Amino acid sequence: MHAYRSHTCADLRSDNVGDDIRLSGWVHRVRDHGGVLFIDLRDHYGMTQVLADSDSPVFAELEKVRSEWVIRIDGTVKARSADLVNPNIPTGEVEVYVRGLEVLGKSDELPLPVFGDQDYPEETRLKYRFLDLRRQSLHDNIILRSDVVKSIRKRMWDIDFNEFQTPIITASSPEGARDFLVPSRLHPGKFYALPQAPQQFKQLIMVGGFDKYFQIAPCFRDEDPRADRSPTDFYQLDVEMSFVEQEDVFNTVQPVIQGIFEEFGGGRKVDTEWVKIPYAEALEKYGSDKPDLRNPIIMQDVSEHFAGSGFAIFAKLLEQEGTQVRAIPAPTGGSRKFCDRMNKFAQEQGLPGMGYIFWRDQGEGMEAAGPLAKNIGPERTEAIRQQLGLEVGDAAFFLGGKPEAFEGVAGRARNVIGTELNISETDTFRFAWIVDFPMYEKTEDGKIDFSHNPFSMPQGGMEALNGDPLKALGYQYDLACNGYELISGAIRNHKPEIMYKAFEIAGYPNSEVDKRFGGMVNAFKYGAPPHGGCAAGIDRIVMLLADEANIREVIMFPMNQRAEDLMLGGPSDPTNEQLRELHLRVVKED
Numbered sequence: 001m002h003a004y005r006s007h008t009c010a011d012l013r014s015d016n017v018g019d020d021i022r023l024s025g026w027v028h029r030v031r032d033h034g035g036v037l038f039i040d041l042r043d044h045y046g047m048t049q050v051l052a053d054s055d056s057p058v059f060a061e062l063e064k065v066r067s068e069w070v071i072r073i074d075g076t077v078k079a080r081s082a083d084l085v086n087p088n089i090p091t092g093e094v095e096v097y098v099r100g101l102e103v104l105g106k107s108d109e110l111p112l113p114v115f116g117d118q119d120y121p122e123e124t125r126l127k128y129r130f131l132d133l134r135r136q137s138l139h140d141n142i143i144l145r146s147d148v149v150k151s152i153r154k155r156m157w158d159i160d161f162n163e164f165q166t167p168i169i170t171a172s173s174p175e176g177a178r179d180f181l182v183p184s185r186l187h188p189g190k191f192y193a194l195p196q197a198p199q200q201f202k203q204l205i206m207v208g209g210f211d212k213y214f215q216i217a218p219c220f221r222d223e224d225p226r227a228d229r230s231p232t233d234f235y236q237l238d239v240e241m242s243f244v245e246q247e248d249v250f251n252t253v254q255p256v257i258q259g260i261f262e263e264f265g266g267g268r269k270v271d272t273e274w275v276k277i278p279y280a281e282a283l284e285k286y287g288s289d290k291p292d293l294r295n296p297i298i299m300q301d302v303s304e305h306f307a308g309s310g311f312a313i314f315a316k317l318l319e320q321e322g323t324q325v326r327a328i329p330a331p332t333g334g335s336r337k338f339c340d341r342m343n344k345f346a347q348e349q350g351l352p353g354m355g356y357i358f359w360r361d362q363g364e365g366m367e368a369a370g371p372l373a374k375n376i377g378p379e380r381t382e383a384i385r386q387q388l389g390l391e392v393g394d395a396a397f398f399l400g401g402k403p404e405a406f407e408g409v410a411g412r413a414r415n416v417i418g419t420e421l422n423i424s425e426t427d428t429f430r431f432a433w434i435v436d437f438p439m440y441e442k443t444e445d446g447k448i449d450f451s452h453n454p455f456s457m458p459q460g461g462m463e464a465l466n467g468d469p470l471k472a473l474g475y476q477y478d479l480a481c482n483g484y485e486l487i488s489g490a491i492r493n494h495k496p497e498i499m500y501k502a503f504e505i506a507g508y509p510n511s512e513v514d515k516r517f518g519g520m521v522n523a524f525k526y527g528a529p530p531h532g533g534c535a536a537g538i539d540r541i542v543m544l545l546a547d548e549a550n551i552r553e554v555i556m557f558p559m560n561q562r563a564e565d566l567m568l569g570g571p572s573d574p575t576n577e578q579l580r581e582l583h584l585r586v587v588k589e590d
Contacts (some may be wrong), residue, residue: 010046058101069105074100166201188583194220221239231563240533269279287411292483294425295418311375333395334358358395456490489534
């Protein structure tokens with residue numbers, strides 16, 4: 001017999017009754033029934049109940065066993081009586097009478113329980129992540145992640161993509177976030193960088209004559225943490241193809257991502273009609289470039305109804321250039337209590353408040369109520385109601401100013417309204433391609449800078465760059481799902497003259513482009529094919545499939561909110577010898 005097990009803790013069935021077997025695993029739970037000990041023995045695969053009474057030669061030893069000890073038992077499989085069968089586990093028809101025992105690893109008193117799903121402080125869970133991983137829900141999430149990655153690989157291979165690995169140690173390249181720098185021992189004073197993404201390498205693979213590339217790629221960005229983003233590293237399905245247009249990328253990627261959600265979505269509905277929404281329209285209608293389309297609410301511009309009205313705040317605001325008033329319809333939200341709650345929400349988001357109108361039945365007909373209704377009068381109020389398609393018992397909320405100042409809050413308010421009024425779908429995955437991103441934006445100091453991916457091909461090529469840069473659109477696209485960005489990509493700018501011009505508009509002279517992206521620009525001078533691709537966030541995909549709100553619940557060993565590894569103690573102080581080898585000195589801040 002094997003030194004540790006003849007079966008796993010998920011294998012035994014009624015067919016095994018009478019067999020002499022060996023199991024190894026963790027003691028999940030001990031129950032003493034007065035002379036009879038029951039132990040739930042757990043391993044990676046499942047759970048088996050084992051027992052011993054005073055006739056067992058190892059009963060006295062088994063009494064000393066505690067939760068999370070690792071043990072090996074030898075015993076005989078017995079059938080449970082019909083009234084004691086556990087239908088919740090595959091091994092529930094049998095149990096094992098213990099005749100032999102070896103303690104393989106004792107456990108100290110646990111800093112957090114493994115049994116059950118009690119809430120424990122995240123700092124404790126991350127410090128003892130090796131224990132946290134034994135909890136069933138987290139264990140299942142990590143297995144789900146493994147299965148998703150396996151399925152992605154197979155799906156990409158099945159459509160003739162080749163998997164290539166790109167370097168982890170490379171040159172620094174500004175791609176929208178801070179680099180993690182790596183000092184060079186052989187080149188004192190110089191630094192490598194961990195790649196924020198394999199962006200340049202995958203484009204060079206296309207220049208190298210390969211047609212379809214993918215990789216489950218680790219990416220490293222020194223970013224501020226948030227619930228849906230790791231502060232240090234993440235994994236993405238990285239994809240690039242030659243001789244393609246935007247629609248080719250969409251048609252290639254959709255079956256892969258849709259198939260993953262159908263396979264692992266647990267029976268939830270998966271949207272098959274992936275709409276395309278221009279970036280400007282997404283902001284106007286949903287207040288976000290990653291809209292949650294499970295929510296049917298669409299915001300509308302109602303500026304004409306407030307211009308010159310008796311509501312002075314909005315009327316004066318609309319006299320300024322570039323301002324707007326937008327309405328957020330709230331079907332069934334027509335109560336003062338709900339309206340006051342949403343007004344408070346806006347204040348918590350840093351705005352003075354959020355105007356509202358709600359419509360109620362007064363017996364003789366419909367009445368518009370709320371401060372705004374009184375100020376703008378019944379004619380304007382009725383025009384707003386008709387434009388928004390609202391009825392008795394409905395409400396509308398209003399925000400005004402320059403759209404970029406209030407769109408974010410409006411988008412969040414739309415989501416809260418949809419959730420609280422139970423009008424957003426549940427158990428559904430809805431997708432949308434967000435397209436036509438602007439190439440450039442104006443910064444706070446009035447300069448022109450890239451708004452998205454600097455390597456994207458402008459729509460219209462060089463001609464588009466000779467006009468107003470703020471009107472230039474790029475062949476850039478994101479895939480949104482249920483309020484999260486899952487994919488970002490672009491058709492690439494593969495012509496050196498267009499790339500130089502694009503960077504020149506953003507304030508980068510040719511010499512700076514050659515310095516920062518010399519390898520790629522140089523390669524494009526030797527015959528570069530049209531190419532494009534995208535990257536899909538593995539962590540975010542699994543987070544949605546696992547129905548988790550925090551990305552750390554689907555990462556095996558995540559950092560905490562301060563980008564610290566509480567388990568292994570990173571970041572750590574370097575030794576003096578390490579600093580000398582790297583010709584570095586740490587200067588302490590005052």
